[in-house]
Amino acid sequence: MSDTKNPGEKTLHVPTTKTLTLKGRGEQGVVRQSFSHGRTKPVVVEKVKRRVLGEKDAPAPSTERVAQGLRPQQAKPAAPAPTPPSRPAAPPPRRSGFVLPTLTEEERTARAQAVADFRVREAEERRVAEEEAVRRAEREAREKIERDAAEARKRDEDSRRKHDDETKKKAELEAQKRFGGDAARPAAAAAPSSAAAPSAAAPARTPTSDAALPRAATRSRPLVVEEEESRRPSGPPGRRPGGGPGAAPVRPAPPAKPPRNVGGEKRRGRLTLVNALNDDVRERSLASFRRRNQRMLGRGGDENKEKIAREVIVPETITIQELANRMAERAVDVVRILMKQGHMAKSTDLIDADTAQLIAEELGHTVRRVSESDVEEGLFDSADVEGAQSTRPPVVTIMGHVDHGKTSLLDAIRSANVVSGEAGGITQHIGAYQVTAPTGGKVTFIDTPGHAAFSAMRARGARVTDIVVLVVAADDGVMPQTIEAIQHAKAAKVPMIVAINKIDKPDSKPERVRSELLQYEVQVESMGGEVQDVEVSAKNKTNLDGLLESIALQSEILELKANPDRPAEGTVIEAKLDKGRGSVATVLVQRGTLRTGDIIVAGTEFGRVRLLVSDKGENVAEAGPSTPVEVLGFSGTPEAGDRIAVVESEARAREITSYRAHQKREKAVARATGMRGSLEQMMSAAKTAGRKEFPLVIKGDVQGSVEAIGGALEKLGNDEVGARILYSGVGGITESDVTLAEASNAAIIGFNVRAHKEASSAADRAGIEIRYYNIIYDLVDDVKKAMSGLLTPERRETMLGNAQILEIFKVSKVGNIAGCRVTDGTVERGANVRLIRDNVVVHEGKLSQLKRFKDDAKEVTAGQECGMSFENYQDMRAGDVIECYRVETVQRSL
Numbered sequence: 001m002s003d004t005k006n007p008g009e010k011t012l013h014v015p016t017t018k019t020l021t022l023k024g025r026g027e028q029g030v031v032r033q034s035f036s037h038g039r040t041k042p043v044v045v046e047k048v049k050r051r052v053l054g055e056k057d058a059p060a061p062s063t064e065r066v067a068q069g070l071r072p073q074q075a076k077p078a079a080p081a082p083t084p085p086s087r088p089a090a091p092p093p094r095r096s097g098f099v100l101p102t103l104t105e106e107e108r109t110a111r112a113q114a115v116a117d118f119r120v121r122e123a124e125e126r127r128v129a130e131e132e133a134v135r136r137a138e139r140e141a142r143e144k145i146e147r148d149a150a151e152a153r154k155r156d157e158d159s160r161r162k163h164d165d166e167t168k169k170k171a172e173l174e175a176q177k178r179f180g181g182d183a184a185r186p187a188a189a190a191a192p193s194s195a196a197a198p199s200a201a202a203p204a205r206t207p208t209s210d211a212a213l214p215r216a217a218t219r220s221r222p223l224v225v226e227e228e229e230s231r232r233p234s235g236p237p238g239r240r241p242g243g244g245p246g247a248a249p250v251r252p253a254p255p256a257k258p259p260r261n262v263g264g265e266k267r268r269g270r271l272t273l274v275n276a277l278n279d280d281v282r283e284r285s286l287a288s289f290r291r292r293n294q295r296m297l298g299r300g301g302d303e304n305k306e307k308i309a310r311e312v313i314v315p316e317t318i319t320i321q322e323l324a325n326r327m328a329e330r331a332v333d334v335v336r337i338l339m340k341q342g343h344m345a346k347s348t349d350l351i352d353a354d355t356a357q358l359i360a361e362e363l364g365h366t367v368r369r370v371s372e373s374d375v376e377e378g379l380f381d382s383a384d385v386e387g388a389q390s391t392r393p394p395v396v397t398i399m400g401h402v403d404h405g406k407t408s409l410l411d412a413i414r415s416a417n418v419v420s421g422e423a424g425g426i427t428q429h430i431g432a433y434q435v436t437a438p439t440g441g442k443v444t445f446i447d448t449p450g451h452a453a454f455s456a457m458r459a460r461g462a463r464v465t466d467i468v469v470l471v472v473a474a475d476d477g478v479m480p481q482t483i484e485a486i487q488h489a490k491a492a493k494v495p496m497i498v499a500i501n502k503i504d505k506p507d508s509k510p511e512r513v514r515s516e517l518l519q520y521e522v523q524v525e526s527m528g529g530e531v532q533d534v535e536v537s538a539k540n541k542t543n544l545d546g547l548l549e550s551i552a553l554q555s556e557i558l559e560l561k562a563n564p565d566r567p568a569e570g571t572v573i574e575a576k577l578d579k580g581r582g583s584v585a586t587v588l589v590q591r592g593t594l595r596t597g598d599i600i601v602a603g604t605e606f607g608r609v610r611l612l613v614s615d616k617g618e619n620v621a622e623a624g625p626s627t628p629v630e631v632l633g634f635s636g637t638p639e640a641g642d643r644i645a646v647v648e649s650e651a652r653a654r655e656i657t658s659y660r661a662h663q664k665r666e667k668a669v670a671r672a673t674g675m676r677g678s679l680e681q682m683m684s685a686a687k688t689a690g691r692k693e694f695p696l697v698i699k700g701d702v703q704g705s706v707e708a709i710g711g712a713l714e715k716l717g718n719d720e721v722g723a724r725i726l727y728s729g730v731g732g733i734t735e736s737d738v739t740l741a742e743a744s745n746a747a748i749i750g751f752n753v754r755a756h757k758e759a760s761s762a763a764d765r766a767g768i769e770i771r772y773y774n775i776i777y778d779l780v781d782d783v784k785k786a787m788s789g790l791l792t793p794e795r796r797e798t799m800l801g802n803a804q805i806l807e808i809f810k811v812s813k814v815g816n817i818a819g820c821r822v823t824d825g826t827v828e829r830g831a832n833v834r835l836i837r838d839n840v841v842v843h844e845g846k847l848s849q850l851k852r853f854k855d856d857a858k859e860v861t862a863g864q865e866c867g868m869s870f871e872n873y874q875d876m877r878a879g880d881v882i883e884c885y886r887v888e889t890v891q892r893s894l
Contacts, residue, residue, distance in 0.1 A: 413544055
């Protein structure tokens with residue numbers, strides 16, 4: 001305890017500007033409490049005095065109330081109370097200006113309890129303080145022991161360093177004596193003086209520099225020094241020269257003397273196999289001594305290696321670790337360069353090609369930039385060697401309107417019956433065949449469907465063809481798909497031959513066909529043009545040789561040639577998933593020769609050719625230019641129209657297909673996220689926003705049919721409703737298709753395919769409808785009807801008649817009744833009505849009651865009077881006009 005402040009006594013006085021108040025009982029003081037480590041704390045102390053009531057009552061000593069944890073022994077002892085006077089009537093002396101109240105029994109009990117609690121708390125604090133003091137003393141003693149031990153270790157280390165320096169100098173002098181000859185004698189004479197004063201001769205060393213030396217260099221001492229140390233008498237156990245408190249002083253070692261071999265006594269060093277078997281003294285070689293010095297001086301790792309400049313291939317994006325590996329540099333160095341440029345990165349982060357080029361050039365390497373699309377470089381359209389090309393068969397595509405006899409004409413040429421295998425008598429698949437012309441040459445035909453939905457097939461056939469044969473029925477003339485075929489042929493820039501079919505019919509008019517073709521800039525030779533025309537009959541096989549001769553003549557003009565001795569290139573005409581054979585693709589080889597075992601790539605799929613099947617169903621070992629074959633061995637079903645090529649390795653095939661799959665996913669994501677695109681796309685998206693969708697899952701037998709179905713269904717929609725194809729694929733209906741349809745509440749359509757047994761059971765349990773079709777007409781019509789059910793019905797109004805209000809009658813419990821006269825038409829009970837006042841419609845509702853006199857009437861005709869009341873409306877006035885009409889709902893259709 002130090003400073004104590006007690007305020008003086010105060011007397012009662014009445015201030016002039018303040019109200020009269022009484023101070024509390026007792027006096028207050030501030031005591032500063034001291035703690036360990038020089039900390040202090042001010043504590044408020046209050047002194048309470050008891051009131052003296054009379055003579056008999058002995059004055060009680062004053063009691064201190066300690067506030068805020070003040071200890072009793074730290075408070076200032078209170079002065080004893082004054083002795084009361086002998087006269088009982090005399091009042092006791094008062095030192096303060098107010099009267100102290102008498103304590104009640106509860107207050108005394110509470111005060112005693114507080115004092116007891118305080119004493120318990122004081123004892124606990126005293127015990128805690130004593131324990132803390134004991135712990136502090138132990139900690140200080142432990143720290144003192146550690147400091148002493150550290151100082152001892154430091155002295156021991158200094159002594160050891162001095163001893164090592166002296167030993168090292170002695171070893172150097174010994175080596176100079178042995179290998180230096182007479183030139184080393186003056187240096188040996190100066191050795192004792194330098195040993196006597198090591199602090200002056202040896203350079204000063206710091207603990208840091210000694211610690212930096214390798215430990216192996218310090219321990220590798222010459223053999224002479226080790227022998228000398230072995231002869232040196234050792235001190236008492238547990239003591240080292242210069243180490244530890246109370247150690248013996250270190251005496252300088254005497255100069256080394258040349259070894260002597262007296263009486264056959266050998267020098268004792270380390271007991272090794274060489275020392276045990278060799279009678280001579282083992283000495284270190286000069287090269288070993290030089291290597292030791294180099295290790296001690298650290299010169300072994302200072303040799304600068306020549307930096308190798310490399311050519312680094314940098315793609316569009318690359319990780320920092322991959323870039324470092326390609327440069328044969330450390331990733332830490334690359335990250336350091338990026339940090340200097342203000343870019344914080346990790347070794348796994350991606351950087352662009354520009355940043356990678358800057359880093360590589362800064363490290364002294366050259367950069368070759370490549371893009372991801374370079375993996376396809378040299379895959380297609382590589383130049384052929386001159387003189388290696390030979391004549392190839394022409395590729396002829398049969399095109400025209402539906403039911404004009406395209407497939408029948410091709411069957412007549414091939415002597416086959418393909419039409420009988422097509423459902424509905426129409427071609428719904430694209431086919432490729434090869435026939436032998438009468439001249440002996442081969443001709444490859446591609447048959448395309450004529451239905452409007454198969455426009456993509458016709459376009460695909462026109463792209464891979466050399467000659468287009470336009471089949472037009474003589475009794476039907478030029479039709480919409482005929483016009484489309486002409487446009488495809490002109491877009492592909494291929495010559496055209498017009499075959500006027502069905503000339504055997506009595507109503508055939510070939511001249512009409514020739515004149516109608518003039519409207520579309522197709523002028524045949526008979527009318528002075530350049531396009532050949534041939535009149536044929538597929539049913540009677542009339543003039544088929546003339547058609548083949550025209551094709552042969554046109555192919556000679558084109559001079560079609562290809563190189564068969566090169567890797568094959570071609571186009572996928574059709575693709576399907578066959579049960580038991582896997583993915584099967586109909587491929588037209590355009591260049592080179594396709595052989596069994598070749599690694600091929602088509603779109604996002606690749607594989608090894610497992611089997612080649614010709615159009616006649618025969619297995620072949622190879623397929624040359626202009627030869628259609630079925631290829632088995634793809635890992636997945638390719639898309640129709642994909643270009644196919646042979647690559648040298650499977651790794652190259654995987655690289656190409658992974659790049660194409662990545663590009664395909666990015667395009668799909670871009671379409672799904674609704675990129676802004678062109679103005680037409682924005683307007684189309686605005687029109688289709690908020691319209692109803694008819695979800696569908698489509699499975700077909702071939703890729704072309706699925707593509708045609710999807711294109712036909714997309715054209716059915718309007719601004720209110722449209723078809724949404726959730727998934728379309730080739731093959732039978734599987735359980736995954738049923739699961740997708742169940743999750744999206746969609747219908748499943750199978751075109752020329754059937755559902756698996758498990759898929760049928762799952763569809764029955766989930767209540768999913770599966771529709772099977774084999775004719776595209778029926779499929780489109782059924783989907784059109786189903787989509788029409790989603791259209792909002794149209795409401796049509798039929799006017800019944802008009803009436804004029806003459807008077808308003810108020811009827812209790814009924815309301816207002818309008819007395820009306822029907823001016824024209826009829827008024828029916830329950831019909832819709834409009835109340836018109838001053839040519840403004842004020843109410844629309846229904847006619848609830850219609851009375852004729854006192855009877856209810858079903859209808860009232862013109863010229864008659866009646867009473868009317870409306871539903872939930874009473875504000876009718878005389879002179880208003882009532883229109884009565886009927887609303888009819890009409891179902892709309894696409």
